[in-house]
Amino acid sequence: MTVSSLGFTLLILTLNLCLYSIIGSLIGVRVSSNILLKSCKNASYCTLITLGLSVACLVYAFVTRDFSIKYVFNHSSLSMNPIYTWVAMYAGNEGSLLYIGFIISVASFFTLLFLPSELNDAEPYLVSILSGFLLFFVGVMVLLANPFETFENIPKDGRGINPLLAHPGMFSHPPLLMAGLATISIPFSLIVSMVFTGKFRNDGLDYVRTTSLLVWSILGVGLLLGSWWAYTILGWGGYWVWDPIENVGLMPWLIMTAFIHSIIVQRRRGMFRVWNVILIFLAFVLAQFGMFINRGGPVVSVHSFAASTLGYVFLGFMIFSAIFCLIVFMLNSNKIKSDNNVKSFLSRESAFLINNFFLVAITFVTLWGLIFPLISEVFANETVTVGAPYYNSVNGPVILALLFVMGIGPNLSWRKTSNKNLKTNLLLPVSLAVILFIILLITTSRPIMSSLSLSVLMLVISTILIEWLKGSFRLTKGGVPWFISFFKLILNNKNKYGGYIVHISILLVALGVIGINFYQIKVDKVISIGEKIDIGNYKVELIEIRNNEFNDRREKIATFSVTNKEDELISIMEGNNTFYPSFNMASIRAAINSNPVEDLYVIPSDFISESKMKIIISINPLVWWMWIGGPIFILGTLISLWPNKLLKEK
Amino acid sequence: MGKSIISSKIIILLISFLFILISCISNTDQTNNREYNLFSQIMCPICDGQTIAESQASIAEDMKKMIRDQIKDGKEDKEILKYFEERYGQEILSNPIPKGFNLTIWIAPILIIIISSTITIYSLRKNMGTRSNNDSF
Numbered sequence: 001m002t003v004s005s006l007g008f009t010l011l012i013l014t015l016n017l018c019l020y021s022i023i024g025s026l027i028g029v030r031v032s033s034n035i036l037l038k039s040c041k042n043a044s045y046c047t048l049i050t051l052g053l054s055v056a057c058l059v060y061a062f063v064t065r066d067f068s069i070k071y072v073f074n075h076s077s078l079s080m081n082p083i084y085t086w087v088a089m090y091a092g093n094e095g096s097l098l099y100i101g102f103i104i105s106v107a108s109f110f111t112l113l114f115l116p117s118e119l120n121d122a123e124p125y126l127v128s129i130l131s132g133f134l135l136f137f138v139g140v141m142v143l144l145a146n147p148f149e150t151f152e153n154i155p156k157d158g159r160g161i162n163p164l165l166a167h168p169g170m171f172s173h174p175p176l177l178m179a180g181l182a183t184i185s186i187p188f189s190l191i192v193s194m195v196f197t198g199k200f201r202n203d204g205l206d207y208v209r210t211t212s213l214l215v216w217s218i219l220g221v222g223l224l225l226g227s228w229w230a231y232t233i234l235g236w237g238g239y240w241v242w243d244p245i246e247n248v249g250l251m252p253w254l255i256m257t258a259f260i261h262s263i264i265v266q267r268r269r270g271m272f273r274v275w276n277v278i279l280i281f282l283a284f285v286l287a288q289f290g291m292f293i294n295r296g297g298p299v300v301s302v303h304s305f306a307a308s309t310l311g312y313v314f315l316g317f318m319i320f321s322a323i324f325c326l327i328v329f330m331l332n333s334n335k336i337k338s339d340n341n342v343k344s345f346l347s348r349e350s351a352f353l354i355n356n357f358f359l360v361a362i363t364f365v366t367l368w369g370l371i372f373p374l375i376s377e378v379f380a381n382e383t384v385t386v387g388a389p390y391y392n393s394v395n396g397p398v399i400l401a402l403l404f405v406m407g408i409g410p411n412l413s414w415r416k417t418s419n420k421n422l423k424t425n426l427l428l429p430v431s432l433a434v435i436l437f438i439i440l441l442i443t444t445s446r447p448i449m450s451s452l453s454l455s456v457l458m459l460v461i462s463t464i465l466i467e468w469l470k471g472s473f474r475l476t477k478g479g480v481p482w483f484i485s486f487f488k489l490i491l492n493n494k495n496k497y498g499g500y501i502v503h504i505s506i507l508l509v510a511l512g513v514i515g516i517n518f519y520q521i522k523v524d525k526v527i528s529i530g531e532k533i534d535i536g537n538y539k540v541e542l543i544e545i546r547n548n549e550f551n552d553r554r555e556k557i558a559t560f561s562v563t564n565k566e567d568e569l570i571s572i573m574e575g576n577n578t579f580y581p582s583f584n585m586a587s588i589r590a591a592i593n594s595n596p597v598e599d600l601y602v603i604p605s606d607f608i609s610e611s612k613m614k615i616i617i618s619i620n621p622l623v624w625w626m627w628i629g630g631p632i633f634i635l636g637t638l639i640s641l642w643p644n645k646l647l648k649e650k
Numbered sequence: 651m652g653k654s655i656i657s658s659k660i661i662i663l664l665i666s667f668l669f670i671l672i673s674c675i676s677n678t679d680q681t682n683n684r685e686y687n688l689f690s691q692i693m694c695p696i697c698d699g700q701t702i703a704e705s706q707a708s709i710a711e712d713m714k715k716m717i718r719d720q721i722k723d724g725k726e727d728k729e730i731l732k733y734f735e736e737r738y739g740q741e742i743l744s745n746p747i748p749k750g751f752n753l754t755i756w757i758a759p760i761l762i763i764i765i766s767s768t769i770t771i772y773s774l775r776k777n778m779g780t781r782s783n784n785d786s787f
Contacts (some may be wrong), residue, residue, distance in 0.1 A: 234704060243699055341777040350774070357767065365759045372746075372755050380751035385693050387701065387744030394759055432665050439669060458668060462661050469660065519675050522686045524714070586706060597674040605706060621675040 004069050004148040007057035011142050014050045014101070017043045018135040025128040037124050041112060044127050047105040047134060055102045058089045058147055068154040071095055071147045077160035079551035087170050088161050090178065093295060093310065094147035099175065100182045101137040107183045108134065111190070111211060118203040125193035133185045136317055145310060160552055163580040163587040169229030173222055177249055180219025181287045184252055187212040187259075188284040191277060195332045200277070205267050210641060212263065212280075216256040217637040223249055224509070224630045231623070234588040234603050234616075239516065239626070242391040247370050248290035251363045255283040258359040264495075265352050268414060270339035272349075275356070277336055281325035286363075288318035293370075344416040351409035358402040365394045392517070396449070400456055403510060406503055407460030410467055428466060433459035450518035457514070461507050464500050490639060498640025505636055508629035515598070515622025522618035529611040536619045538570070538600050539563045545610060554579045558604045558613060562593050575604040599623045688717050688727060691744050692734055701744050 021043040028036035058071070062085045067073045075091045076084075090099040108130040115123060141147060190208050194200045226246070231239040240246060259279040262272045296311030342350050369386045376384045411417075411425040433455040440451035468486065475485040475492075490497040525533055532541045541561045548555040555578045562570045575591030593600040598621040606614040689703035694710045702710035713734070720730045734742050746752040 234706070238704070241704075342774050345774070353770070353774075357770065361759070361763050364762065368759055369755065376746070376751060382751065383739065383741040384746040384752060385741050385744055386746060386755065387691075387693070389691065389745040390755065394756065398763075428661065432661060436665055436669065440672070443673070454668070454672070458665060462664065465661060465664070515675070520683070522683060524685070588706070597671060606711075619675075622671070 002068070002150075003057045003061050003066060004150050007054045007061075007148040008142075008146060010050045010054040010057065011098075011138060011146075011148070014047050014054070014105075015135065015138045015142055017047050017050065018131045018138060021131040022128045022135065025124040025131075029124045037127075041123070041127050044105075044112065044131050045109055047131075048109045051098070051102045051105045051138075055089065055098060058095060058098060059086065062086070062088050065158070067156070067158050068150050069147075070149045070151060073151065073155055073158040075158070075161055077158040077552060079157075080160050081166060084161055084166055084170065087175075089147075090174055091161050091165050091170075094141065094145040094149075096174070096178060097137055097141050097145055098147050100178050101134060101141070103179045103182050104130070104134045104137065104185065107179075107186050111186050114207075116204055116207050119190075119194070119199070119207065121197045122190070122193035122199060122204070125196045126189055129189035129192055130185065133189070140310065140313060144313065160580070160582060163553070163578065163583055163585050164233075166587065167229060167233060167589075169225060169232075173225040173229050176218055176222030177226060178222075180215060180222050181249065181252060181290055183211075183215045183218065184256065184280075184283050184287045186215060188280050191280050192328055195277060195328060195336060198332075198335045200273060200336050202267060202270070205263065209260065209263050209267070210643075212256060212260050213637060213641055216253065216260055217634065219249070219253045219256065220633060220637075221630060223253060224626075224633070228627055228630075232590055232592065234590065234605065239623070240513075242366070242369070242388045244293055244370050247366050248286070248293045251366055252283045252286040252290060254359050254363045254366075255279055255286060258356040259283060261352050262356050265349050269349055271341070272352075273336040273338045274333065277329060279356070281329065285318060285322045285325060286367075288314065288321050292318050346412060346417045346419070346422065348409065348412045348414045348417075351405055351412050354405050355402065355409065358398055358405065362395050362398050362402070365398065366391065369394075399510075400453055403456050403460055403507070406506070407456070407463045410500070411463060425467070426463070429459050429462040432462050446518050450514060453510070453514045453518075457507055457510060461504065464503060468497070468500065494642050495640050498636050498638070498642075501636030501639060502633055503636075505629040505633035508625040508632065512623045512626025512629070515625075516620045519621040520618055522616065524605075524614065524616050526608070526612065526614050533617065535600075535617050536598070537564060538619075539565065539567070540600070540602060540617060542613070542615075543572070545607065545613065552580060552582065554581070556604070556607050558591070558607075558615075560591055560602055562600060573600075573602070575602055577604045577607060594624050596624045597621065684727070685714075685718060685721065688721075688730060689714060691731060692717075693742050693744055695738055695742060 021040040024036055024040035024043070027033075028040060058069075060066075061069050061072050062076055065072070065076065065078060065085070071092060071094050072088075075088045075095070080088075088095075090096040111130070112123070112127065115126070119126075187208050190204070190211060191200065194204060194208075223246075226249070227239045230241075259276065262276055262279060265272045266276055292311060292314035295314050296309055342353065344350065369390050372386050373384055376382050407429065408426070411422060413421070436458045437451055437455035440446075440454060441448070444451065468489065472483075472486040472489050475489055480488075490501075521536060523535065527533060527540075527542045529542050529544060532539045539562070541563070543559045543561050546557045546559070548557065555576055557574055557576045559572060559574050561572050564570055571593045573591040573593050575589055577586055577588045579586045588603060588605065591602040591604070598619050601618045601620050603616040603618075604613060605616050608614060686703055690701045692702050692713065694700050694702045694705035694707055694713075696707055696709055697705045702713050717730055720733070725733075731743060735747070740747060746755055748756065
């Protein structure tokens with residue numbers, strides 16, 4: 001048996017397991033047969049094994065360069081860097097479907113394994129919904145996009161991986177982003193099955209929150225890594241250009257962000273039930289929309305590398321999901337009424353409501369910009385492009401307002417806040433923000449929006465810190481140093497302070513965005529060896545140009561030395577421009593010298609001769625903080641996820 | 651009281667830190683950025699979804715050169731954009747021209763935000779204070 005036929009057989013096996021567990025679970029609920037239900041659950045567990053082996057087959061085929069498989073032929077070659085053969089399995093359409101299927105089965109496995117007992121009634125529905133979702137992907141692979149399709153005549157060498165993907169980011173960004181989008185199905189199916197059993201109350205809500213936080217953080221980290229990837233190379237337009245493919249990843253994340261906030265309100269106050277159901281449905285449908293756009297959708301993008309003719313299948317699935325959600329919602333809307341209402345505009349719950357409102361608004365603006373070219377084509381018969389300026393001008397202010405709410409929200413108490421409390425809590429932060437605003441306004445000549453954004457950041461970060469410090473002083477009794485109680489506080493209320501840490505990470509990302517949007521300097525220059533160019537506080541000198549020839553690519557490496565105005569050496573940095581003849585494509589890596597104040601960023605855009613080249617030099621202030629935000633984001637999420645309640649119960 | 655002094659000290663430390671950070675940022679004249687602002691408003695006609703600021707295609711290079719020449723000739727940004735729009739059609743611009751049907755791209759989100767926030771506030775007002783008997787947990 002060849003690897004390809006083994007892999008395909010395993011896919012067919014998975015297909016049957018899925019069908020069995022869907023139909024079996026539904027029948028099992030009808031006839032209340034526990035044995036059947038258990039067997040269906042086990043069938044769902046088995047998909048982890050079959051798909052895991054199938055993935056192993058494909059990876060094995062890549063690593064052993066088995067070019068009898070078309071997919072391996074299309075996405076690898078003998079001369080490619082061997083390290084990428086391990087990850088080339090998700091470089092194209094078919095393989096990434098297999099990867100997504102595998103992730104769904106892994107996630108379903110753990111979801112079912114750790115399912116709390118209060119959700120036992122919902123389990124059969126959960127099994128069938130998850131299997132149904134997996135069935136779609138496996139079905140598409142078996143019928144339309146088989147990753148194990150073979151050639152009659154085995155070619156000697158493959159085409160090679162898309163040059164743009166030969167980057168360290170390939171190991172983290174695509175797998176995390178795809179995993180994040182695919183696993184939105186987990187909180188989605190949990191909630192659908194809870195709604196089915198009429199149990200969308202507080203039972204199991206912690207579990208929904210845990211899974212949502214996990215999914216949300218995976219997606220968030222995936223997005224940030226993509227941003228970092230796009231930042232380090234030329235071709236994807238910079239850290240964030242509101243490209244359609246970026247947008248379809250961002251939208252579900254925004255909605256999930258709204259969801260993980262409003263689920264807190266449901267847990268604490270029994271409110272927002274209907275709204276939470278709507279949000280998770282929206283997130284799920286938007287994730288399907290993302291897959292549709294990514295796989296042959298009608299919108300032009302820089303990185304639709306996984307483009308295929310499967311667009312309409314995914315469109316169909318998205319429409320199916322939307323109709324499914326609508327029916328579930330209409331049939332069960334009486335079961336999900338809220339217990340309470342918002343009592344006051346000055347309350348924690350209304351702050352959450354406003355936060356949700358802004359997040360949905362940003363999502364809507366993004367979606368509208370994404371589909372507007374199609375709308376304009378149909379209704380006005382005009383072809384237009386909607387690029388970054390639209391999104392920045394419309395989303396920018398809304399995001400700023402959202403950050404503002406993020407600062408005020410934690411100062412409001414549940415139900416109703418007294419004006420007096422609010423005043424004492426906000427007096428210091430607001431006055432600090434105002435002072436900073438005035439100083440910035442006087443000392444810099446930048447647009448007013450930049451000073452405003454920085455002041456809002458100041459406001460938010462100081463509210464968080466003041467609240468934190470106050471808490472730790474309260475905890476300080478009997479001479480415990482306040483900085484020890486500062487950390488003790490985190491352990492006492494992990495949800496809250498984990499949340500604060502995540503908020504701080506978002507602020508750091510925002511700081512980077514503000515820096516690059518309002519303070520960037522960028523110039524095109526021609527530079528010869530030995531020549532020095534002055535920019536900002538730096539002098540950049542081209543030291544040498546090296547050529548490296550490989551079978552599949554020609555690398556040109558430019559080395560620059562960076563000195564300060566006093567000619568003291570700061571660093572030596574390299575940028576490269578790699579041309580792949582078989583793709584007729586160049587992959588250009590920037591030379592970056594990064595510090596907390598600013599990045600000196602040099603793109604070797606074109607080599608004119610052996611000693612002369614064109615470069616784009618820019619100074620990107622505060623970007624360093626954006627990438628620091630990533631680890632802090634993960635830290636914060638981990639702290640909020642750390643299971644203290646679970647341990648106590650057991 | 652000593653504690654609140656510590657906390658305000660920390661906050662003041664933070665504000666000065668942020669301020670120092672901002673003031674360290676290289677500050678050179680902005681003339682070169684005018685070029686880049688224009689580059690990022692014009693799409694590369696042969697690339698998918700890239701502006702000429704990012705594109706490596708030779709046509710993008712030519713277009714950049716044309717823009718530089720026009721800047722030298724003392725043309726306004728608007729005139730330069732108009733020039734490209736006339737040659738390549740509206741889709742060459744990375745932002746729709748704010749007139750006619752295109753206005754809906756800005757109006758629709760703003761309208762929807764206003765309408766939905768009004769509805770939300772209205773319905774919250776209406777329900778506020780009712781059903782307080784369930785307020786036990």
